[in-house]
Amino acid sequence: MSHEYEQLRKKQQVVKYIKRLLWCAVGAASGIGLALWFVGIPSSPFLLASLGGSTIFLFGLTHTAAAQPRALFGGHLGCALIGLLCYHAFGDALWVYVLATVLSLMYMLATRTVHPPAGANPLIMINQHAGFFSLLLPVGLGIMILALVAIVWTRILPVMNHYPVEWFKESPAYDNWDGWINTTENFTPGVNTFERR
Secondary structure (H helix, E strand, O other), X not given: OHHHHHHHXXXXXXXXXXXXXXXXXXXXXXXXXXXXXXXXXXXXXXXXXHHHHHHHHHHHOOOOHHHOHHHXXXXXXXXXXXXXXXXXXXXXXXXXXXHHHHHHHHHHHHXXXXXXXXXXXXXXXXXXXXXXXXXXXXXXXXXXXXXXXXXXXXXXXXXXXXXXXXXXXXXXXXXXXXXXXOEEEEEEOOEEEEEEO
16 A cells, blocks of 8 residues: 555655646746847847756746846846957857956956856957947846746745845855855965864
8 A cells, every 4th residue: 555655655655746847838938939039039049048048947946046137237237248348349259258357257256146048248248349239139028027027927836935035135145155165265375284264
């Protein structure tokens, strides 16, 4: 009897998992489909590339800090602006791509607006020789549509938590940015030691 019960429970979990995957697919298709339709993909398909990554965050990783509006809007608009400023100030040499990417990383970490897909924006802006209007269209309009669809999508089924979880949630939420050991530096000349907090 317990073996049959266990099999039934596993089947129910698989069905639940498949339903969730399908609902994520519906949200993602609706979000990116509407964004591409409103922005007009034939006019600027390459400028919309980073929206694909944002779609994954909003409809697959909905509750992560990087999917929240602070990171979504701050990351995309800030990195796109950095790319535009670098291109218009220095052109499109290789070192300008590098500079814009590094400045975008520093910006997102310093302002805690890390949204990984936005890291592509400075490269896209430089490569496309974009003008400042591209901050509004396609970048601004594209992320606005994705966010609005995510807000509606999470409210259709009563079993979902609502997006956004926190409008101004910091991303990352702590100072060590995941790449550093959480330590307090105790430096003595000639001896480099680190003590864990």
